[in-house]
Every structure is written in structure tokens, then in C-alpha cells.
Amino acid sequence: xQERNLIMAQEHTPVLIVGAGGAGLSxxxxxxxxxxxxxxxxxxLDVSWVPRARNLNYRSLKVFRGxxxxxxxxxxGDHVTQSYLxxxxxxxxxxxxxxxxxxxxxxxxxxxxxxxxxLMYCPxxxxxxxxxxxxxxxxxxxx
Numbered sequence: 059x060q061e062r063n064l065i066m067a068q069e070h071t072p073v074l075i076v077g078a079g080g081a082g083l084s085x086x087x088x089x090x091x092x093x094x095x096x097x098x099x100x101x102x103l104d105v106s107w108v109p110r111a112r113n114l115n116y117r118s119l120k121v122f123r124g125x126x127x128x129x130x131x132x133x134x135g136d137h138v139t140q141s142y143l144x145x146x147x148x149x150x151x152x153x154x155x156x157x158x159x160x161x162x163x164x165x166x167x168x169x170x171x172x173x174x175x176x177l178m179y180c181p182x183x184x185x186x187x188x189x190x191x192x193x194x195x196x197x198x199x200x201x
Contacts, residue, residue: 083189105186119174135180
């Protein structure tokens with residue numbers, strides 16, 4: 059049996075982020091904004107085209123606004139047109155909540171909470187490519 063000689067390069071990074079989904083890509087940008095170097099690694103060769111998560115709430119939109127991405131994220135998204143209520147995710151039964159009733163679920167004083175909309179349709183298949191592009195444009199280390 060032939061012995062293989064493996065040489066491993068050592069590299070120091072203050073923060074290692076594993077996974078280039080929406081959270082990892084956003085975290086990389088947030089650290090970069092604070093001047094903290096990070097390395098983001100992903101096992102896939104490209105971002106996923108499958109829309110796993112589909113909606114962003116006003117808190118997520120506030121984070122993207124803080125990163126200066128409000129216009130780009132809003133351009134990638136759309137208005138929520140329909141929502142569903144399910145007792146649990148495992149049950150097939152669901153109840154459609156008309157779009158007008160979704161707005162009724164929100165406080166009448168929503169603008170006092172955030173200037174962002176309560177909910178926006180922006181699936182990961184749209185958000186991840188946008189965040190990856192911004193990471194690369196801003197010089198974040200994504201591999």
C-alpha cells in the first residue's frame with residue numbers, strides 16, 4: 059500500500075461561518091460592516107435555486123436596510139399575496155388567510171414599529187444570489 063503525503067495549509071481566521079444560506083451570507087456582511095474579518099465556506103458550488111424560505115419579516119428587512127441593501131432586497135421581493143395557517147407543519151390541512159386579513163393581523167401603528175412592511179415575499183432563490191453578489195462586491199471571503 060502506497061502512503062499518501064498530505065500537506066495541510068493552516069490559516070487563521072477570527073470567525074468561520076459554515077453555510078452560505080441567507081443567515082450565513084447576512085452574517086458575513088454584518089461582520090464585515092463592523093470591521094471583523096470572517097471566512098464563509100459552503101459545500102455547494104453555487105447558491106440554491108430551490109426557494110426554501112419564502113418571506114422576510116420587518117425585522118429582517120430592518121437588518122438589510124442597516125446593511126444598505128434596502129433597495130436591492132425590495133427589488134428582488136414582492137408583496138405577499140396569500141398566507142396559510144396550519145396547526146402544525148406536519149399536518150396537510152391548512153387554512154387560507156386572504157391578503158387583506160394578513161394586514162389586519164398587523165398593528166394599526168406598524169409604522170411606529172418599523173418603516174418596513176410587515177411581510178415581504180422574497181424566496182431564498184432570489185435573496186441568496188443577491189447576498190452572494192454583495193459579499194463578493196464588498197470583499198468578503200466566501201469560498
